[in-house]
Amino acid sequence: MPKDILSTIQSEMSTFSKGQKLIAHFILESYDKAAFMTASKLGKTVKVSESTVVRFAAELGYDGYPAMQKALQEMIRSKLTSVQRIEVSNDRIGDQDILSMVMQSDIEKIHLTMEETDRVQFQRAVDAITAARHIYILGVRSAAAIASFLGFYSTLIFQNVTIIHTTSASEVFEQLLHIGPEDVIVGISFPRYSRRTVKAMQFAHDRGAEAIAITDSQTSPLVPYSSITLLAKSDMASFVDSLVAPLSLVNALIVAIGRKKNDDLSRTFESLERIWDEYEVYEKVDENS
Template sequence: MPKDILSVISSRMSGFSKGQKLIANYIIKSYDKAAFMTASKLGKTVNVSESTVVRFAAELGYDGYPSMQKALQEMIRNKLTSIQRIEVSNDRIGNQDVVNTILLSDVEKIRSTLEELSREEFNRAVDLIINARRVYIIGVRSATAITSFLAFYFNLIFENVTLVHTTAVSEMFEQILRVGKGDVVIGASFPRYSRRTVKAMQFARDQGASLVAITDSKASPLAQMAHASLIAKSDMVSFVDSIVAPLSLVNALIVAVGRKKNADLAKTFETLERIWTEYEVYEKLDEE
């Protein structure tokens, strides 16, 4: 299948039935909304049956409606503006209870991540990190929450961890200037993908570093260049990025790495306990 599903639909318009043309025209005009509709909802929206929608997907060469829907989502993954996200999000939630809708959606993202995550890729990422000379962690915008969480715990496990926390491209490159062979760069980015993170990862790879991507799809620009990709489902539609599944995956990564570096981790906490006791940190915290 050609990558651009809209071009395929347009080129075959003359051969569609009346019902299929209704579906095709709606997708072309409102693909940002159609990509997140069920077959039933899309059918109701254009006044055709659900079975007509399913047959339309088959007519385009997909093995089912979910495959066509995924193709639409992949096409627009990095194209939705914030305004479009708000519009689509409002349309999806409608009059439903917001708390129930969002939390159930997050549960589904964690379930999908668990089912689709490659254990081979996960284990490869763990091995790369364990054997790294230095670890660099990069993430901007909403990914900052994930990378900060990861860096906090990795700093308890490793001696050479650098969190690249700037949003300026020039400063980002300054912080990874000495990256090279034997180092690992962990980059996190979700739609709309950060060009700064992508460029920094490209530079690191050119210098011989190994890359670990934390992203939402194999089609992500980070995943395409990484030596190991950790794929976690995120919500590209809402103006608020859902990072529940990515954060859970990062949590698993920290635990997996910690188990392999158990002796070093135990030594770190023994040192911290001694410092806390010697300098009466507990009492100071209580006083504060």
């Protein structure tokens, strides 16, 4: 749609029926909660039928309620504060078993990521990383854990890896100072998106480097500066970022790279085994103790 859903609702308010206006006002006032409600729950909340909610979505030009719900979620993806996340999370969970709900949600995110990942883009990422003169990896806040995971295994395969550790924007540019057309940067960011990661991707892109974005949506601010985009579903309706699907995607990326660089990887582990034995890194287990 040419403008965001809230603007559309406001501009068409006068054309809505009485029931549709109830839905419209609720969405305008509580879009952070409406984005994660089923059509049935939204209808009960504003005291209209589920069919009225479905017709409202069609009135706005969406193929169905799920499409309208997705538009709402995309719009607020980077806007929810931590307090709003907690409120939305509490509303969604209600009296349900937290362990089951969270784990089931993670399973669904992995399934969606597996189905929607572009295999061509995935292979392009593998080829670009394998061929790079130097590999830069950046993730901030919760994404730092994924960047560290990718960086750890990348350093076992390649000798030319920089995991960008930063507490300020200036440090990012200091570590990216020599990036150029033969290099690759992997930027990892999920809502709420990191401005430092976006700026780093922009800088690398301007320098002619191959920029690989690992993010959640084509509307992510990383996408305009990336030549390769890998999408993984995340759940941002909590103060805790659920990054199971992104981690699984990165795991697959590492495995694919490892297979392509199998001989180098084998030599690395052979060397490590000799070092471990020579310097007795691991203590031998005393079977009699």
